[in-house]
Amino acid sequence: MSDSPDPPAPLLHLEVQQVSVVYSNGHHALRDATFALSGGTICALVGVNGSGKSTLFKSIMGFLRPSAGQVRINGQPVAAALKQHLVAYVPQAEEVDWQFPVSVWDVVMMGRYGAMNFLRIPRAADKAAVEDSLRRVSMWDFRDRQIGELSGGQKKRVFLARALAQGGRIILLDEPFTGVDVKTEEAIIDLLRELRTAGCIMLVSTHNLGSVPEFCDQVVLLNRTVLASGPTADVFTEQNLTTAFGGVLRQFHFEHSTIQEHDGRTVRLLTDDERPLVFGKDGHLEYKDREGREDLVRQREEQGG
Amino acid sequence: MNFFEPLQFEFMRHALLTGSVVAALCAVLSCFVVLKGWSLMGDAISHAVLPGIVLAYLAGWPLAVGAFLSGLLCSAATGYIKQNSRIKEDTVLGVVFTGLFAFGLVLHSRTESELHLDHILFGHLLGITDSVARQVYGVGTFVVGLVLVLRRDLLLVCFDPSHARVLALPVKFLTYLLLALLVLAIVVSLQAVGIILVIAMLITPGCTAYLWTDRFDQMMVISVATAVASTALGILASFHLDGDSASCIVLAQSLAFAASFLFAPKHGWLASKRRAARNSAFPSAVS
Numbered sequence: 078m079s080d081s082p083d084p085p086a087p088l089l090h091l092e093v094q095q096v097s098v099v100y101s102n103g104h105h106a107l108r109d110a111t112f113a114l115s116g117g118t119i120c121a122l123v124g125v126n127g128s129g130k131s132t133l134f135k136s137i138m139g140f141l142r143p144s145a146g147q148v149r150i151n152g153q154p155v156a157a158a159l160k161q162h163l164v165a166y167v168p169q170a171e172e173v174d175w176q177f178p179v180s181v182w183d184v185v186m187m188g189r190y191g192a193m194n195f196l197r198i199p200r201a202a203d204k205a206a207v208e209d210s211l212r213r214v215s216m217w218d219f220r221d222r223q224i225g226e227l228s229g230g231q232k233k234r235v236f237l238a239r240a241l242a243q244g245g246r247i248i249l250l251d252e253p254f255t256g257v258d259v260k261t262e263e264a265i266i267d268l269l270r271e272l273r274t275a276g277c278i279m280l281v282s283t284h285n286l287g288s289v290p291e292f293c294d295q296v297v298l299l300n301r302t303v304l305a306s307g308p309t310a311d312v313f314t315e316q317n318l319t320t321a322f323g324g325v326l327r328q329f330h331f332e333h334s335t336i337q338e339h340d341g342r343t344v345r346l347l348t349d350d351e352r353p354l355v356f357g358k359d360g361h362l363e364y365k366d367r368e369g370r371e372d373l374v375r376q377r378e379e380q381g382g
Numbered sequence: 383m384n385f386f387e388p389l390q391f392e393f394m395r396h397a398l399l400t401g402s403v404v405a406a407l408c409a410v411l412s413c414f415v416v417l418k419g420w421s422l423m424g425d426a427i428s429h430a431v432l433p434g435i436v437l438a439y440l441a442g443w444p445l446a447v448g449a450f451l452s453g454l455l456c457s458a459a460t461g462y463i464k465q466n467s468r469i470k471e472d473t474v475l476g477v478v479f480t481g482l483f484a485f486g487l488v489l490h491s492r493t494e495s496e497l498h499l500d501h502i503l504f505g506h507l508l509g510i511t512d513s514v515a516r517q518v519y520g521v522g523t524f525v526v527g528l529v530l531v532l533r534r535d536l537l538l539v540c541f542d543p544s545h546a547r548v549l550a551l552p553v554k555f556l557t558y559l560l561l562a563l564l565v566l567a568i569v570v571s572l573q574a575v576g577i578i579l580v581i582a583m584l585i586t587p588g589c590t591a592y593l594w595t596d597r598f599d600q601m602m603v604i605s606v607a608t609a610v611a612s613t614a615l616g617i618l619a620s621f622h623l624d625g626d627s628a629s630c631i632v633l634a635q636s637l638a639f640a641a642s643f644l645f646a647p648k649h650g651w652l653a654s655k656r657r658a659a660r661n662s663a664f665p666s667a668v669s
Contacts, residue, residue, distance in 0.1 A: 101465070101466075138544070138547065138548050139547070139548075140544070140547060156550070159547075159548060159549070159550040160550045162548075162549055162550070164548050165548065166544055166545060166548045168542065168544060168545070172542075172544070173542065174417075174541065177417065177540075177541050178417070178592065178595060178596050178597055178598045178600075178601050179537075179541060179597075179598060180596070180597065183598075187538055187541075187542070187545060188545075190534070190535070190538060190546075190549055190551070191549040191550065191551075195535075196531065197534035197535065223596035239545070243549070245548075
């Protein structure tokens with residue numbers, strides 16, 4: 078892993094000030110959203126579908142003009158920050174046409190377009206940046222692949238490499254962990270931590286609540302407005318999450334009836350972001366009132382052969 | 383008679399040259415049309431130019447100017463109606479372009495003119511005038527040159543407009559530029575191959591090339607090569623078959639597509655069948 082080639086940049090600020098967004102069909106997607114982040118942070122953006130996460134992203138990227146309020150980056154309007162190529166975006170897998178006739182190398186080189194002259198002919202520095210970025214995400218060996226010929230995790234890493242090659246200081250990641258295996262998730266998190274050390278701001282929209290406390294030091298809870306924002310320990314609480322998600326959040330209660338002696342009082346929880354599958358030592362815990370029915374599990378096992 | 387014998391006639395050589403330029407021009411743009419999913423847009427614009435042509439004739443303007451404005455009107459009106467109604471874009475496009483085309487037909491039938499409707503609809507490659515040919519060469523060089531210079535930006539705008547915007551590229555400008563180049567190409571091409579068939583020139587070569595390669599630059603080369611070869615073949619065949627030249631060109635392009643669909647090395651029908659058979663024979667070899 079090499080160090081970021083960027084010289085130590087001045088401390089970065091992202092301020093979202095009382096932003097409201099009304100779409101042309103009258104839908105009020107975001108109301109009076111306010112929070113601020115400074116360089117060297119990984120911030121989770123958490124909320125139900127339709128809570129305004131992508132609207133907020135679009136406002137920070139300057140695709141939407143807020144009907145009230147403003148987004149400022151280092152005290153400047155978004156447009157000025159975009160001209161300095163400060164903002165990088167890692168799209169959701171569904172937004173990308175994977176059949177497009179471009180290679181891994183081509184996609185990462187697109188991160189350098191801002192730094193090139195208008196003919197977009199790569200110089201040695203651009204090639205070096207692309208190679209360095211590809212190596213950092215361990216995708217150098219795949220550089221000549223067409224992008225559709227990659228696994229979900231590899232696809233994600235290519236677009237991360239593009240953000241690295243761009244040298245973006247504020248990196249927006251839209252659902253970076255969907256369709257990604259655990260190993261890649263860990264690799265991505267490691268990379269984000271490196272970027273945090275280098276002083277970047279990462280804003281990660283995610284449904285993967287379980288991993289938020291693991292790698293995010295700040296959280297913004299969203300539901301049509303900012304419900305809470307700040308350090309993970311203060312914001313990512315059961316109470317706040319219940320407010321943010323209402324009745325939508327799936328709950329799984331571990332109570333004394335669920336975890337039985339015959340399971341050795343240990344459980345393993347497998348989740349695909351949907352209802353978790355919970356295993357005890359003696360099989361899965363799908364039904365309640367297992368107490369006193371230890372034989373049932375054993376009987377089933379014997380029948381099953 | 384020798385297959386190439388028609389080339390002894392000057393009008394055949396002219397037709398071949400003009401046809402090849404039209405084919406190359408359309409083939410370059412067709413790569414973007416295919417990747418951007420603009421085939422219906424191309425179809426729409428090519429029909430929507432008709433009222434512009436008739437009105438330009440009445441006003442004594444160059445026909446290409448009227449056609450250009452009318453084509454732009456089609457895409458602008460579509461964009462506006464889509465933004466301000468609940469109707470989906472392809473549906474709006476269908477309503478707008480058929481409306482404009484019908485308007486053009488009515489205008490034409492009410493106009494005493496030397497405009498031959500069948501020349502506009504089906505082209506008149508063998509009788510192309512020198513001034514039209516010069517127009518084709520000029521516009522062809524301009525459009526192809528501009529696209530080659532800007533191809534990486536145009537490709538990025540097709541592939542990932544969000545990233546392009548984040549880099550502060552002029553996405554709107556590039557999108558409208560591509561659209562304007564498309565209209566320009568349609569306008570000069572339809573004098574050679576006609577409204578109905580110009581859309582084939584703008585879709586088929588790109589589709590064919592897309593089946594052959596996973597690299598954009600190669601796709602452009604293959605697209606131009608198949609388009610120009612099909613044009614030469616089509617024009618020569620039309621002489622021997624005494625058939626309509628534009629139809630023969632498009633037919634040759636369609637045959638090239640059909641052959642590619644079947645035999646293209648990686649994305650062809652045979653190759654994917656073979657791959658499926660191999661994977662079921664060795665199910666453990668997960669690709």
